[in-house]
Amino acid sequence: MVIIPSDNKRPPGDNNRTHSNPVEEKRFVLAHLSDPHMAWAGPVNKRDLLNKRLLGYLKWRLFRNTGHREEILPILKEDLSDTRPDHIVITGDLTHLGLPAEFKKARTWLQSLGTPSQVTVVPGNHDAYVRSDWDRTFACWLDYMRSDPPCRGGARVRGFDDLFPTLRVRGRVALIGLCSAHPSAPHLAIGAVGGPQLKRLAATLKQTGARGLFRIVAIHHPPLFGIVSRRRRLTDAHALRNVVARCGTELILHGHAHRVVRHTLNTRSGRTPVAGVPSASSSSPDHQRRARYHVFTLTASEDAWNVHMGQRVYSPHAHCFIPEKEQYHRPRDHWTLRAAF
Numbered sequence: 325m326v327i328i329p330s331d332n333k334r335p336p337g338d339n340n341r342t343h344s345n346p347v348e349e350k351r352f353v354l355a356h357l358s359d360p361h362m363a364w365a366g367p368v369n370k371r372d373l374l375n376k377r378l379l380g381y382l383k384w385r386l387f388r389n390t391g392h393r394e395e396i397l398p399i400l401k402e403d404l405s406d407t408r409p410d411h412i413v414i415t416g417d418l419t420h421l422g423l424p425a426e427f428k429k430a431r432t433w434l435q436s437l438g439t440p441s442q443v444t445v446v447p448g449n450h451d452a453y454v455r456s457d458w459d460r461t462f463a464c465w466l467d468y469m470r471s472d473p474p475c476r477g478g479a480r481v482r483g484f485d486d487l488f489p490t491l492r493v494r495g496r497v498a499l500i501g502l503c504s505a506h507p508s509a510p511h512l513a514i515g516a517v518g519g520p521q522l523k524r525l526a527a528t529l530k531q532t533g534a535r536g537l538f539r540i541v542a543i544h545h546p547p548l549f550g551i552v553s554r555r556r557r558l559t560d561a562h563a564l565r566n567v568v569a570r571c572g573t574e575l576i577l578h579g580h581a582h583r584v585v586r587h588t589l590n591t592r593s594g595r596t597p598v599a600g601v602p603s604a605s606s607s608s609p610d611h612q613r614r615a616r617y618h619v620f621t622l623t624a625s626e627d628a629w630n631v632h633m634g635q636r637v638y639s640p641h642a643h644c645f646i647p648e649k650e651q652y653h654r655p656r657d658h659w660t661l662r663a664a665f
């Protein structure tokens with residue numbers, strides 16, 4: 325049985341600081357957050373709005389004080405520094421309109437959370453709102469996205485095709501990043517992984533599985549049917565599910581749905597948990613959509629991995645993050661998967 329502190333924080337006396345903490349051999353704590361939707365309130369170059377962004381910009385101006393509250397982000401950061409995870413995964417939509425100024429702002433926020441080796445980012449559809457200059461946008465986060473060295477594309481990364489899937493190995497955990505983000509028509513927020521990336525994913529899953537690593541796949545769009553509307557779906561979700569079913573995956577993390585999602589997928593590894601987290605900056609009155617982050621504690625035993633999912637949710641009354649109330653926890657927050665080692 326895995327005993328986890330009820331508030332998902334490290335026990336008193338555990339003085340290992342997150343960011344200098346070597347990954348424990350048998351226990352790994354991972355924080356998952358998503359969709360902070362950081363917007364740029366300063367002047368915007370008119371040329372940057374002569375496209376799909378114009379509609380998004382007008383909508384944001386109209387509803388800027390509802391939905392996302394960026395003042396929640398520094399509070400979340402403070403809470404994370406108490407939680408001290410071994411690693412942080414952010415599943416996209418760091419920006420709202422994919423503006424170069426938003427990318428720079430998000431870069432500063434990422435640096436406040438940790439170094440590139442401590443934080444892994446995959447892009448979301450809002451980050452790829454329109455086709456944009458790589459050097460003014462995604463290049464800002466390259467070191468938070470790219471694989472451990474030596475990596476594909478080397479120093480000459482010019483786009484997603486040179487990067488994804490990414491692979492970062494921390495202790496006995498393999499963090500595999502997928503890109504489902506691409507520009508789409510106004511009113512659409514669809515995503516796709518694409519055949520070449522799926523082919524490389526299958527190879528990565530097989531290699532890391534053969535090494536006995538706990539494989540975590542991070543993607544912005546949910547890979548399951550019915551989680552989001554048709555106009556926001558992952559168009560090749562079926563093909564992605566086939567790859568993970570065939571090759572095995574121990575945990576799948578996603579964003580985009582802006583609510584708590586807990587499901588499982590039957591894969592070679594058993595019943596693989598699929599978990600989505602609400603926006604990290606959401607001030608929604610709907611409890612299941614309010615800002616939070618998930619804390620996964622992975623514990624290796626003789627022949628299995630135990631996975632526990634805890635939640636830290638924003639309390640608008642206390643202006644801080646608190647453990648999710650017991651009534652919202654379910655038996656499905658605990659999983660046991662067959663170990664490959």
Ligand SMILES: [Fe+2]
Nearest residue numbers: 417448449580
């Ligand atoms: Fe999204």
